[in-house]
Amino acid sequence: MIEPLPDLLIAPIVRAALAEDLGRAGDVTSQACVPADARLRAVFVSRKAGVISGLAxxxxxxxxxxxxxxxxxxxxDGTRVGPGQNLAWVDANARALLAAERTGLNLLGRLSGVASLTRAYVEAVEGSGAAIVDTRKTTPGLRALEKYAVRCGGGVNHRFGLDDAILIKDNHIAACGSVGEAVRRAKAAAGHLMKVEVEIDGLGQLEEALKYGPDVVMLDNFSLADLAEAVRRAAGRAMLEASGGVSLETARAIAETGVDVISVGALTHSANVLDIGLDAA
Structure with missing residues (x-):
């Protein structure tokens, strides 16, 4: 079972989405056609197979x-479902349910799409020992929800933002002058609970990075041969993360090089919405 997000985190996102849809006058169609005291019973149904996330x-x-x-x-949440499967029953004021329908479906479908794609990646590397992790390439305003959906799909969360881990990328290195100097400064500034990761783009930078003791080294757009060589050279001195252009077709081969984690931006920036409907019962 996936630990659910607190309603406190979800409610502001839902309210903003409802306000966008209701506009200045509310649901004028329902107001015109549906009696104010009418009730409606309906069921959320999956139209296609996938993994559910976002029922809340x-x-x-x-x-x-x-x-x-x-x-x-x-x-x-986290359940694999087939087409035509009932997801949730609801009994509510008809006007309210009709006005909330699209907002609920948009979020439920979006998050279930992320969870479904994540599950596909997790299954692609199953048994290899490598974890599938997400990135910060999320929809603005939906990061907490999308990263929750990754967990529903069996993936692991990378950092949530700029404030919870140090990740030295190529432009940081350019500003510092070298990989080693960037890692040295980061290790000196990091608190005892703060992880330090550095991104490198070639084997030539690996030993320099490891000399200063980063917790994680990101191997950016390495070939399979270079990934395997990096694993051999690092010899467990740091966790190794493969990143860059990972697809469902390449994930297994990347995992088999021995890297610890594989970061996949596509989990959140390229997931298709899972088709879910709301049918009157």
Whole structure:
């Protein structure tokens, strides 16, 4: 079971999405066609196979407009489902449910798409010992939700932002003058709980980086042969992360070089929305 995000983190995102959709006058279609006291019972249904994430988003979208709504999940986040499978039942004020429908589906479909793609990558490297991790290439405003969806798919979260880990990239190195000097400065500044990672783009930088004791070395766009050689040379002195242009077709071969983690920006920037509908019951 995936530990759910607190409603406190999700609710502001849901409210902003509802406000964008409701605009200045609210759902004028439902107001015109549906009696104010009408109730509607409906079910969220998967149209395609995938992994579910974001049920709380659908629940909170409805609850924002009808606090007495009855929302009953049929599955948990992280569950693999098939086409036509019921995900959750809801009984609510009809106007509220119709107004919240698209916001709930947008978030549920988006997060389930991320979880589904993540699961595909995790299964591609299964048994290799390598973890699939995400990046900061997330939709602005949705990072906490999308990284939660990665966990629902069996992946592991990289840093959440600029403030929770030090990651020295090529432009930091250019500003410092060398890989070694950048890592030295970072290690001197880091607190005892702060990890230090450095990105390198060739084997020639590996020994210089390791000399200063980084926790993680990112091997950016290395060939398979160079990844394997980096694993041999590092000999466990730092965790090794493969990054750059990873696809479902290449993930397994990358994992088999012996790297510890594989970071995949596509998990969040290129996931297709999982097709989910809301059907009156």
């Amino acid at each position: 988003c659908a629940r909170l979208a409805i609850a924002e407009l009808d606090s007495s709504a009855d929302f009953r999940p049929a599955v948990e």
